[in-house]
Amino acid sequence: MEHGTTEPGTAGPENQAVPDRPTPTPAPGTPAPGAPSSGAPAPVAPATGAAEEEHRPSPREQERERFRRSRRRRDTWIAALSTLAFLGLLAAAAVASPGWDRVHGLFLDAGEFRAALPEILQGFWLNVRMFLVAEALILVLGLAVALVRVTRAPGLQPLRLAATVYVDVFRGVPTLLLVFLVGFGLPALRLQGTPSQPWVLGVIALVLSYTAYVAEVLRAGLESVHPAQRNAARALGLSGSQTLRHVVLPQAVRNVLPPLLNDFIALQKDTALVAVLGPLEALRVAQIKADYDFNYTPYLGAALLFIAVTVPLTRVADRLQRRAAQRTRAEAAR
Amino acid sequence: MNEPLLRIRGLHKRYGSRTVLRSVDLDVAEHEVVCLIGGSGSGKSTLLRCVDLLDVVDDGTVHLGGTELTDPRLDADVARRRIGVVFQAYNLFPHLSVLDNITLAPRIVHGVPRRQAEETARGLLARLGLADKERDHPDRLSGGQQQRAAIARALATEPELLLLDEITSALDPELVGEVLDVVADLKQRGMTILMATHEMGFARQVADRVCFLEDGVIREEGTAEQVLTDPRHPSTRRFLSRVLDRR
Ligand SMILES: Nc1ncnc2c1ncn2[C@@H]1O[C@H](COP(=O)(O)OP(=O)(O)OP(=O)(O)O)[C@@H](O)[C@H]1O
């Protein structure tokens, strides 16, 4: 027959016989003439769970598992020992170096560290606040710029041009330079209502710089969503903005989450650039302390605080990156 | 026969200088299943997209139950709510669970409360043999399960007309049957369907009528039995012998 292989279970109207497919609960009693195939798709789905729970690993598998475990133990030992040995070598080299005593005194003074830490911590709280405020603004503005850049509405041409120029310029200027320009230039204009607190000026500079990066990341995300997804949404009757909000944007963000997080981590660190404007954030506090006692240990304290925040964030970003890679592979394998 | 549910008259569609559909006339009556067959590039997908207003037609009219869909003053988003569509691939939204895929349109387009939308969706999933998959994301489903979920989603808004575009062509042969079963079941329940397919055996089983498309022109149209077993037009004969030979 011409439809031999591809329609195994199709029970058309003139074909009442239940096809010879393995059906777990054969209900031959009343094959209601009106609904020949209503129950047909069901058998393909379930019938897993119970069988899997009862499965007991065979002796061979148990042996394999024992071997894998001992191998893992051995690998852990090797990794730990080699790391220790490496760190020991590094420490020995440092201590043996001619300048060690000086460095030890200047950078690793425990008393100095303890004395400075509370104030640095207080300063760091300002870094965290600057980060949070800047981040919120960057996300909103970055999305706006990205959307302007991807829309094709002819009326938005001037805006699109402005967005392109903005991104080009502000990605090209070093962030520190922007902090100087905004921090000293904006107040010098003496415009009505310009903020004067240095930390606010610093946040403005960071927002200007990072919005350009984040906008580009989000734009890449928006463009990575398959056009068929938009069609599918429109076909369901979703309006343009509903499609953007419920279908395109979630996928866009999901696709670029790792680079987005990397930008956040960079931003968190760059809040220290605002120190040049003078607000008492962690680096500035450490600097004051260091100048006062001619001891650089406070810098180490500030560095540790930044690390304490960025390392967990980095781990999260790594995990998301791996997950994204897995998902891409799974989707490609279909 | 009274007024057909879908009435297409003199439909023209061009892409650039290329004419893809030429004076297409086609009616689909209520509860009727019409299959579009034809070679690759003959215009089947384009025709379905024009009916769903995903493409703008260059000439001609499309009426759905007395409303002219091709009227530019008509809000396309509103018109589309009466039509359900399943494409060949990339149907489901990968960031949503199967259940959320199905309830999205009822909730945000039709304002159905979440609980009620989910109840309806569960009913549909059970009917299509996907009851245990509602929490899964699409990438955890097999191709056949994905297409069945896509059908469930298209049905969730209770469309008057269902458009299916080669919904089995991206599937492995053993998965084709389970999806086609669902379509046969929909026909039993009185759904009106216009579908593009290259499953000739299936077309013969479910189609009330078959249209053969070539270069954007309907060359032959008739009952499934007549077109598929006793084609009149030479190009239909050529096409059929080509696809049937491949098996
Ligand atoms: N967006 C587009 N832009 C330009 N040309 C297009 C576009 N979509 C389709 N076409 C052209 O229109 C013609 C008909 O395409 P269509 O997708 O309708 O064919 P089809 O019958 O569905 O083919 P298949 O069986 O391969 O799916 C093809 O020649 C195709 O190249």
Ligand SMILES: [Mg+2]
């Ligand atoms: Mg097609």
